[in-house]
Amino acid sequence: MFCLVLHSHLPWLANHGRWPVGEEWLYQSWAATYLPVTAVLRRLAAEGRTRLLTLGVTPVLAAQLDDPHCLNGMHHWLGNWQLRAHEAAGMPSASHRDLGAREHRASAAALDVFETRWRHGGSAVLRELIDAETIELLGGPLAHPFQPLLDPRLRAFSLSEGLADAEARWGHTPAGIWAPECGYTPGMEIGYAAAGVSHFMVDGPALRGDTTAGRPVWDSDVVAFGRDLEVSYRVWSPKTGYPGHAAYRDFHTYDHDTGLKPARVTGRTVPSEKKAPYDPELAAVAVDQHVADFVDTVRRRLRSESERIGGPALVVAAFDTELFGHWWHEGPQWLEQVLRALPEAGIEIGTLADARARGYVGAPVELQDSSWGSGKDWRVWAGDQVQDLVQLNAEVVQTALDTIDKDRDANHHGFEGDPELRKRVHDQMLRETLLTVSSDWAFMVSKDSAAGYARDRAHKHAHALREIADAVASGRDEVARRLADGWNAADGLFPALDARRLPVRSAETAAFAGSTQ
Incomplete structure (x- = not known):
């Protein structure tokens, strides 16, 4: 059996800059990936195909994808794309006219899809696919923290709130999750079980390379599925993969007059100014070749692994969704053809839930510290380059939890068992804390990708948390409310987040907090 798993994620970008880093990143990914990939899945669903990925x-x-500011910004971005295409089409050179015509068709199609299906939010788009059983939905914790380094109380809160967020948006609570960065440390399976999570993703080396079945973790019933690197790296790896083919559109080369992308890869060492013009027909031939190659790779892997273990094997390939379209322009086209070609080749495809239900579960594994980052350890999120962020995260989390705990104790004057009233100030403190500890900031610093932006974002949310907490701790309740309202106006995501659901402090969590300082 073959399972394709896609992980869709961007950090919170709304109202935090536009170019070169900020909302532009969201809108590019939305136009190039989320619109076409969901369109691919709708087309396949219309043919009666289910449990595709x-x-x-x-x-x-x-x-x-549901935020009114982002929806409005996306609509403007698509309109601007079309205007740039018009500009290119009116230029004197034939290459610009061809580029403009091609981009005009693409932008017009994107605008039509957005205005008819997405204009009021992405939840309805995804719910249609969930309800039709076209996909299995994986959830995750709020704001994408690197969970192994997170205080257990906040880890549990972030996960339970994330699953509740999915239920509110889609009427569906995911049974499986994609753990942020596939990060794991022993004991997390206990929290997963408590939250109702039955399975999650890890990288292949975490299962010592044997990914032919899911594995129950330690003494739990929670199953870890591992990414098959031999198959996954055929498509995309740190060094190679299909998107680098000479015929595909080059991601990095821009036409500076219009901001459009006119060139094909041509060659890895060819400078931008010498790259050949993009030719969709050449790219289509390459897509056909890479679809055939991938189907053959999956078939050979299934056969070899089945022979090795003496029974049916499972192969799981996993990627960032944004690879398909944003980073690799032809990715959605390849994806649609692969999802047709695999069953035609006699290869059974399904979801992770299908794999578990059909018995692709092996012996328990004593899973150790791991991630899908460099070295398959925690260095990207806990290494020397990001020690300042590690310390910042620990300080911010401790400040938030201590302040909320003390304020709860000081203000609960009712009888035992009286309900605790909701406190929006506490909600905003946790919201800013979770935005501070997003795994994206350390990743961007470690990879030297807009590191300054990442550090600025982490410190901005840390500042918000500190000034609200200081007002609470000093008894300036009105100031705390005003500050919380102001920061919530800037970042009003997760309105259902409720600090009353934060687990109470125990001796175990207190010991963890002390160990991280």
């Missing part, structure tokens, strides 16, 4: 959508991305 497992799609992870993080709560923070889902929030942006």
Whole structure:
């Protein structure tokens, strides 16, 4: 059996800059990936095809796809794309006219899909696919924290709130999750079980390379599925993969007059100014070749692994969804053809839930610290380059939890068992804390990808948390409310987040908090 798993995620970008980093990142991914990939799935669903793939959508991305500011910004972005295409089509050179015509067709199609299906939010688009059983939805914790480094109380809160967010958006609570960065440390399976999570993703090396079945983790019934690197890296790896083919559209080369992308890859060492013009027909031939190659790769892998273990094997390939369209322009086209070609080749495809239901579960594994980052350990999120962020995260989390705990104790004057009233100030403190500890900031610093933006974002949310907490701790309740309202106006995501559901402090969590300082 073959399972394709896609992980859809971007950090919270609304109202935090536009170019070169900020909302532009969201709108590019929306236009190039989320619109065409969901269109592919709708077309296949219309043919009666079900259980095609497992799609992870993080709560923070889902929030942006439903956010009125982002929806309005996306509509403007698509209109601007069409205007740029008009500009190119009116230029004197034939290459610009061809580019403009092609981009005009693409932008017009994107605008039509957005205005007819997306204009009032992404939840309805995804719910249609969930309800039709086209996909299995994977959830995740709020704001995408690197969970192994997170205080257990906040880890549990973030996960339970993330699953509740999915239920509110789609009328569906995911049974499986994509753990942010596939990060794991022993004991997390206990929290997963408590939250109702039955399965999650890890990278292949975490299962010592044997990914032919899901594995119950330690003594739990929670199953870890591992990414098959031999198959996954055929498509995309740190060094190679299909998107680097000479015929595909080059991601990095822009026409500076219009901001459009006119060139094909041509060659890895060819400078931008010498790259050949993009030719969709050449790219289509390459897509056909890579579809055939992938089907053959999956078939050979299934056969070899089945022979090795003496029974039916499972192969799981997993990727960031944004690879398909945003980073690799032809990715959605390849995806649609692969999802047709695999069954035609006699290969059974399904979701992770299908794999578990059909018995692709092996012996328990004593899973150790791991991730899908560099080295398959935690260095990207806990290494020397990001020690300042590690310390910032620990301080911010401790400040938030201590302040909320003390304020709860000081203000609960009712009888035992009286309900605790909701406190929006506490909600905003946790909202800013979760935005501070997003795994994206450390990733961007470690990979030197807009590192300054990442550090600025982490410190901005940390500042918001600190000034609200300081007002609460000093008894300036009106100031705290005003500050919380102001920061919530800037970042009003997750309105259902409720600090009353934060687990109470125990001796175990207190010990963890002390160990992280």
